Amino acid sequence: MGRALAGLRLPREVREVRRRGKYIVFALDRGFLVFHLRMTGQLLLGDAPADGARLALRVDGGWLSFVDRRRLATVAYSPELDLELGPEPLGDLSWLPGALGRSKRPIKAWLLDQKNIAGIGNIYAAEILFSAGIDPRRPANSLTPDEVERLGVAIREVLTEAIAYRGTTFSDYRDPAGNPGGFQGLLRVYQRAGEPCPRCGTAIERIELGGRGTYFCPRCQR
Numbered sequence: 227m228g229r230a231l232a233g234l235r236l237p238r239e240v241r242e243v244r245r246r247g248k249y250i251v252f253a254l255d256r257g258f259l260v261f262h263l264r265m266t267g268q269l270l271l272g273d274a275p276a277d278g279a280r281l282a283l284r285v286d287g288g289w290l291s292f293v294d295r296r297r298l299a300t301v302a303y304s305p306e307l308d309l310e311l312g313p314e315p316l317g318d319l320s321w322l323p324g325a326l327g328r329s330k331r332p333i334k335a336w337l338l339d340q341k342n343i344a345g346i347g348n349i350y351a352a353e354i355l356f357s358a359g360i361d362p363r364r365p366a367n368s369l370t371p372d373e374v375e376r377l378g379v380a381i382r383e384v385l386t387e388a389i390a391y392r393g394t395t396f397s398d399y400r401d402p403a404g405n406p407g408g409f410q411g412l413l414r415v416y417q418r419a420g421e422p423c424p425r426c427g428t429a430i431e432r433i434e435l436g437g438r439g440t441y442f443c444p445r446c447q448r
């Protein structure tokens with residue numbers, strides 16, 4: 227972390243906090259503090275620095291602690307914000323048909339590539355493709371206009387619902403108040419191998435695709 231934060235001289239004023247893809251960006255009076263929580267990181271607000279915090283920031287109303295017991299999360303200071311990310315998934319998606327048409331990669335791998343579209347991880351890719359009724363192995367450029375339309379709708383619906391439920395917690399994810407998310411109870415295929423598909427009753431399958439566990443209904447997703 228010392229190297230990641232090289233060049234940061236405190237105190238600094240936080241002007242704005244925003245999200246870009248999976249990154250949480252603190253825009254400072256000069257430069258940016260960029261967090262990626264990955265599987266296990268937490269940003270917790272409290273009256274004092276949290277036990278084991280890797281970084282604690284004095285903020286209005288207390289302390290914001292960066293906690294990560296498995297050290298998978300990252301924080302870095304950067305004078306410029308140069309994240310190489312594709313467009314946001316909740317913005318305009320009129321570019322989607324053209325971009326998919328230029329790729330032969332499996333549609334799930336395409337969705338996970340942050341340079342194509344920013345912010346979709348393994349859980350939500352599985353849920354989006356189930357919602358759209360698309361087999362995760364299909365080449366991106368094989369999707370029909372109707373399927374691309376369904377995919378765009380599913381991206382918006384799944385992510386909007388997950389945000390409304392404050393995310394998905396399997397183990398470590400917490401919101402800044404320390405509360406787990408609520409979307410894990412609404413997952414329809416992710417980590418449900420062998421369980422009946424909520425739409426047709428067929429057993430959910432798990433395969434490896436691009437090195438990631440991939441869950442889908444072999445009947446509903448074509």
Ligand SMILES: [Zn+2]
Nearest residue numbers: 423426443446
């Ligand atoms: Zn099904």
